[in-house]
Amino acid sequence: MTAAIQFYTNPMSRGQIIRWMLEELGQPYETHLLDYAGSMKSPDYLALNPMGKVPAIVHDGKVVTECAAICVYLAACFPEASLDPRPEERADYYRWLFFAAGPVEAAVTNQAAGFTVSEERARMFGYGTYDLAMQTLESAVTGRDYVCGPRFTAADVYVGSQIDWGLQFGTMPDRPAFRAYAERLRARPAYQRAKDIDNALIAQMKSAAEKQS
Known part of the structure; x- marks a missing residue:
């Protein structure tokens, strides 16, 4: 076992x-x-x-x-x-997964914290500017169903979570390509099961905290 x-x-x-x-x-x-x-x-x-x-x-x-x-x-x-990339998918898989983990994560976090990169210092930052990072991320999900093309992979779990949360909390712009991509992911049974589990746990934690207060 x-x-x-x-x-x-x-x-x-x-x-x-x-x-x-x-x-x-x-x-x-x-x-x-x-x-x-x-x-x-x-x-x-x-x-x-x-x-x-x-x-x-x-x-x-x-x-x-x-x-x-x-x-x-x-x-x-x-x-x-079947969440690992096939040979022809590896380039997009690694490129966009680690782009989301590096430049996108940093750009979104800094933007939410109120830190804006000035034009003259943009080249010091891996993401350049927030707008450039969002424009580049948008290109990853435009004209295709998933990051690697027609097939869902583990890259979509990570990239998709970033976009899903960004739309939910307003830390990413509400663009049609982002919205369409997020809607495809939200329809997945595994996504829905995971959300149901975590939402139930959050409700239990809040209830326990209210009882203690």
Whole structure:
């Protein structure tokens, strides 16, 4: 019997990306819920991830952190899920997955924090400017169903989560290409299962907090 993947998360975190990836994978996994003020900073968890952040997984005795890395790792470890790229898809798969993990993540975070890159300093930043990063990301999902073309891959879990959240929270512009892409992803059964699980956990956490207050 295959050992369950150990999944460390908080439903109000980027752990939602990995929940979705695990649901797409169809492999057994065990969820370990951590809270920000306590267990996420505990010695036991810091031994797994010294950053004290979620998500993280443990598989075959190995720890993997960082959402993009976890998605790539799981897709490679479980090829039967067909989430890994085919040879002709590898260029787009790696290009856009890591573009989203690097320049897009930095651009969106800085923009949300109120930091704007001046024109004369743009070349110092990997994303150049927020507008350039959004324009480039838009090109990845324009004229195709998924990042690699007609087929859904693990890259869509990560890139799609970035766009899905960006539209939901207003940290990305509401452009037709982004909206159409997000709607395709939201229709996936694994996406819906993952959201149902995390939304139920969030509701339980809020209810417990209200009872304590």
